[in-house]
Amino acid sequence: MLTYRILGPIEVQAEGEPVEINGTFQRTLLAALLVNHDRLVLTDSLIGELWEHNPPRNAENALQAHISRLRRRLRSVDPDETAPRFLSMPSGYRLCLNDDTFDADIFTHALLDVRANTALSPYEMITKLRDALTLWRGPTFGGNLGGFICQAAAVRYKEYRAAALERLFEAELKIGRHNEIVAELSELVESESLNERLCQQLMVALYRGGRQRDALAAYQRMRNRLMDELGVEPSPVLQKCQMAILAHDPALQPRPVPAHTNS
Template sequence: MQFRILGLVEVRDEQAGLHLLPTGAKQRALLGALVVKAGHHVSVQQLIDELWGERPPANAANALQVQMARLRRLLSGPQDGRDGRRRERPPWITTTSCGYTLRIAPAETDAACFQQLTDTARRVLHEDPGRAGELLRRALSLWRGPALEGSVLGDICAGRAAQLEEHRLTALEMMYDAYLRTGRHGEITGELMVLTTDNPLRERFYDLLMVAFYRCGRQAEALGVYERARNRMVHELGVEPGPVLRGLMQAILHHDPALAASAGPLPAGPSRAGTAPAGADAAGGDAVLPLFEEISRLQRRIEQLQQEQNRLLCRFDELTGAAARAVAAGSGPARGPGF
């Protein structure tokens, strides 16, 4: 039996052909919270908060008991398997003096399987990127939709769903890193384009896409990815891209040898821009480099002018306000230079 939370919350036994899917948001949230806290005591009050938040029913404890009884019937009742045999399932949910516990081993959840595969991939990424890529592809195939889909009513499921989503994105980053290490840059540009669109503020996807484009001989498109990332970050967050992305842009402009496919991908970390190697103006670099340097200078100058304009407008408002107050108080002329 496996309790699954990487998508809709469900319980499956593939060998027996059993599939248990709670119906209704409260049932899904209750099972989801118990799976998230599997092996640990969950108090009645925690579960009430999870299911009803700040608006619990007047008889919240009784309402929770009703929901728990329905869930127990779903999980513990007999059911015919694919082989036609009748199976009695164990009573997974146990009651304590003031709460409930779901008695399952961590390995009985798809989230634990996902974590095990990604941990193994992380350990072998540098020595065996091909194997790491396959492990990560398997791990990501366990996802059937957003984590705890349809179950996020309270903090228990919401917190775990956010954590799992971050782990999913990190696994994607590692997988495409592994693909770059094995020379598969031509296969992944389309997928990375989608990821940069779906996750516009996550710099690592832009980073990987820029390297993939560059190794495909598409330098202009690689630089275009940087400009797209910068425009989005300045517009959404009011900040410039981090040093890694800026360093990569400079490395692409200068045809840094570290970007060659034989060198493997550049690791995520500090700025990686190097000095321009001999022959850096080859393959059109003599035309592209001055163009983007001029764009950068103009962008910096525009930002400086905007800041100066804001300061002048603030000072203008202060002076006109002071003048208006002085006239109203009769302490100055009604008209003066510039008024």
């Protein structure tokens, strides 16, 4: 059984030991097949992913050679695997995870579970989301890798991570942990510079901690970034939050939540 990791530098592990996948072509090919695992990836799409607008002569043969090399490499570190890992079809290739694990799947399933399970308490939601977010070791694939397939996947997983963070801090605020999350939120707002939802959550956390001036300063920094980078004002939601802070709106304070139990 293998473990694939793309939420950070792309990695493969066999029984907890790292498996070296040599060469940019091999890593890009693996990444493109992983993010579409259990689905057919067309040959032309994979050729474009590896070589963009400059494919070699006999590109289909070159792609097939890379598939064979990757298949042999994975087989060499997991010789007991009986089910086929790669399926070759006339129009493309398919990677089958079988019993292998994939960090991006674990993460997205956790997020979808939190979204779907409305009976979860804020405490349970926090535990599930924090566990899932520990899977992230850096930017997807470790940064720029591949062509359209990999880049589109990187954008998608970044959006999933942002959604998980927003839900996490919503739950943290709901149970009154505003002081505990200020440092974490401040760092995220700086790195995720145009995420207005995280900025709003930071403003509320600061305000609840008696730091109205800092909350308004966070709003102003976000406004400056939006104006500088996009030429737009903050969203009506963020502007409303600023006005609520200025007015000391009681609605900004947390509502009582039942104490957490282990039952």
